[in-house]
Amino acid sequence: xxxxxxxxAGISAYNQSKPGKRFDLFKATFTLPxxxxxxxxxxxxxxxxLFLSFLKSDNYGGYLFEFNLENYGEVLNSTYITIFLxxxxxxxxxTFICLLIxxxxxxxxxDIPEKRRNFIMKLVMVPFLTNSLIRTxxxxxxxxxxxxxxxxxxxxxxxxxxxxxxxxxxxxIIGMVYTLLPFxxxxxxxxxxxxxxxxxxxxxxxxxxxxxxxxxIYLPLTLQGAFNGSLMVFIxxxxxxxxxxxxxxxxxxxxxxxxxxxxxxxxxxPLGAALSIILLLFTFVLVRIYRRIGGKxxxxxxx
Numbered sequence: 001x002x003x004x005x006x007x008x009a010g011i012s013a014y015n016q017s018k019p020g021k022r023f024d025l026f027k028a029t030f031t032l033p034x035x036x037x038x039x040x041x042x043x044x045x046x047x048x049x050l051f052l053s054f055l056k057s058d059n060y061g062g063y064l065f066e067f068n069l070e071n072y073g074e075v076l077n078s079t080y081i082t083i084f085l086x087x088x089x090x091x092x093x094x095t096f097i098c099l100l101i102x103x104x105x106x107x108x109x110x111d112i113p114e115k116r117r118n119f120i121m122k123l124v125m126v127p128f129l130t131n132s133l134i135r136t137x138x139x140x141x142x143x144x145x146x147x148x149x150x151x152x153x154x155x156x157x158x159x160x161x162x163x164x165x166x167x168x169x170x171x172x173i174i175g176m177v178y179t180l181l182p183f184x185x186x187x188x189x190x191x192x193x194x195x196x197x198x199x200x201x202x203x204x205x206x207x208x209x210x211x212x213x214x215x216x217i218y219l220p221l222t223l224q225g226a227f228n229g230s231l232m233v234f235i236x237x238x239x240x241x242x243x244x245x246x247x248x249x250x251x252x253x254x255x256x257x258x259x260x261x262x263x264x265x266x267x268x269x270p271l272g273a274a275l276s277i278i279l280l281l282f283t284f285v286l287v288r289i290y291r292r293i294g295g296k297x298x299x300x301x302x303x
Contacts, residue, residue, distance in 0.1 A: 053071055132242075149163070149165060187232070203217055231287070238279075259276060
């Protein structure tokens with residue numbers, strides 16, 4: 001009977017439409033700030049940097065409105081290419097070391113009780129609640145010639161002279177690993193925790209040792225997590241200029257330092273903008289590769 005009553009049908013339709021309107025208003029309320037943030041603090045500055053990269057420096061800290069491609073041509077200079085390659089090398093080494101640390105740690109966490117596991121993860125994450133710049137300065141007291149490491153090694157008679165742990169590429173890599181390690185630990189630990197225990201038990205029954213279990217079970221099933229962590233470590237590692245400035249002593253140049261120096265020291269904003277766009281395109285390519293390979297890993301059951 002109610003199905004043929006126009007008034008009841010209208011009331012029912014109104015009640016069904018009401019939650020949808022409230023939900024749309026709810027979504028708009030919370031998404032509008034994000035949209036405005038993205039437009040004014042990401043999109044507009046990015047467009048400005050892109051526009052600036054096609055201008056010409058006036059050699060006095062300003063720029064001339066003369067559109068050209070000279071800045072992008074200068075990026076192909078052998079010096080800049082060398083810095084790009086060096087930055088990529090430091091990023092790859094940092095990523096590899098983070099992987100070497102993360103996998104044993106993740107497997108260790110998997111095999112301990114949950115309460116101890118949560119406590120250890122808190123111990124790992126608490127120091128990273130402090131600003132990374134402050135923590136980087138804190139590393140100086142550990143790595144310098146009369147720092148904690150060299151004092152302990154010389155005091156124990158292991159070395160006769162202090163090790164050069166700072167103001168070189170080694171210092172930069174140590175700082176990068178220390179700063180970016182959580183970005184690898186979290187996805188790797190999450191992926192390792194999801195590995196089916198029945199597979200590990202079956203491998204042990206078949207006589208598989210630790211290395212066999214790692215390469216035959218853990219590694220194939222956690223490639224997605226490892227790949228996620230590698231991307232989140234590698235991209236910042238080629239751009240964290242403050243670590244290279246502090247622990248490299250200004251002697252070791254990476255792409256992040258190069259861009260910062262063009263803006264603040266050389267005052268060549270158009271060239272700095274061109275270098276920024278090149279780095280952004282490089283990052284975009286990495287993300288595209290990540291999405292392509294990540295989809296294949298999902299199809300294989302990775303992570």
